[in-house]
Amino acid sequence: MAMTIRDAQVFVCSPGRNFVTLKIRTDEGIYGIGDATLNGRELAVASYLSDHVVPCLIGRDPFQTEDIWQYLYRGAYWRKGPVTMTAIAAVDMALWDIKGKALDTPIYNLLGGPSRSGVMVYGHANGRDIAETVDEVARYQADGYLAVRAQSGVPGLPSTYGVSGDKLFYEPAARGLPPENVWSSEKYLLQVPKLFERLRLTCGDDLHLLHDAHHRLKPIEAARLGRALEPYHLFWLEDATPAELQEGFRIIRQHTTTPLAVGEIFDSVWDARTLIAEQLIDYLRMTVVHGGGITPIVKAAAFAAMHHVQTGFHGATDLSPVTMGTALHVDLAIPNFGIQEYMRHTPETDAVFPHAYTFERGMLHPGQAPGHGVDFDEALAARYPYERAYLPINRRLDGTMWNW
Ligand code: GCO
Ligand code: MG
Helix, strand or coil: CCCCEEEEEEEEECCCCCEEEEEEEECCCCEEEEECCCCCCHHHHHHHHHHHHHHHHCCCCCCCHHHHHHHHHHHCCCCCCHHHHHHHHHHHHHHHHHHHHHHCCEHHHHCCCCCCCCEEEEEEEEECCHHHHHHHHHHHHHCCCCEEEEEECCCCCCCCCCCCCCCCCCCCCEECCCCEEEECHHHHHHHHHHHHHHHHHHHCCCCEEEEECCCCCCHHHHHHHHHHHHHHCCCEEECCCCCCCCCHHHHHHHHCCCCEEECCCCCCHHHHHHHHHCCCCCEECCCCCCCCCHHHHHHHHHHHHCCCCEEEECCCCCCCHHHHHHHHHHHHHCCCEEEEECCCCCHHHHHHCCECCEEECCEEECCCCCECCECCCHHHHCCCCCCCEECCEEEECCCCEECC
């Protein structure tokens, strides 16, 4: 008799920031954990799961990860969308966790086995000005990081994306209603090349440097930035322009050899079909939680591999340690792994999600635990109830709504 799903429960907790977690239990006592966190829209995913998905799971064979994924994707009739795909991802992650535990092996062994000794990560350095950012990058370098993302404040703008008060634990979402930022592409474009010129002088040529434009530029502006950054040979320039219009990247590509990374807000490979097929990007940023789970992400990665596109999975703090742990198994196994983003969670978050992954000399390793190796402490989580929080919104200097 095949093992069956006995029940599933959704937890919303806030150990410093909000996380939605799915726990699926089987009749054999094995359980799996999935991440269902969608920053700023957490309760919508929690309801989607408990009101609409969980009742359909009971009695199914948890080994049928492909069939259950298709059941939830095709079966909803309404496809895609971040809420739907995050909910499906949580189920998929939890089922792969169960599969690994039942077979007593880490998930990477079910994906082809390790293809490398560890997963190169990049950390987040930021500062209010260039000098402070340079110091922060040096700190990451001293901590053994091989790759660092650098963001700095822009003169004339009171706040900008990627610069935080707390240097160790950058957290863009804020309690209460959405905070408002102001923006000027003109001021930003003048500042960024100066930052990277200084960084190359102080940090040398070996360190991989990355930068995130966070969807704020128009394609021709992104092209100008990419070209201006060429002497500093970035590992990537991320989200240079909003990607709903995938053809917009043709303009950037025509003008610069700076490698491009896109996809943290994509929920399906369909969002990146043109970007990948036309080789308009170099790194795909989708990850397991918002990309629908392990089942579709390995297919997206395989499609990317056919087009010289590598992976660079999103790994911000709004993705729980469950996503981080799961992503590391995929990173370790697939042939076209590029880099993994790694923003450290706070000790409070790590205590709620005890995990097998470890950091050493710039690399993460998922560990040897069966499944994905990340657990969930329900009793501790219950001490941190949900608190409403939103990402900021962004306006140009004249008040026009812009992309945050
Ligand atoms: C990144 C991202 C994040 C997002 C965050 C939004 O590259 O890590 O841009 O920091 O801003 O995930 O919720
Ligand atoms: Mg980003």
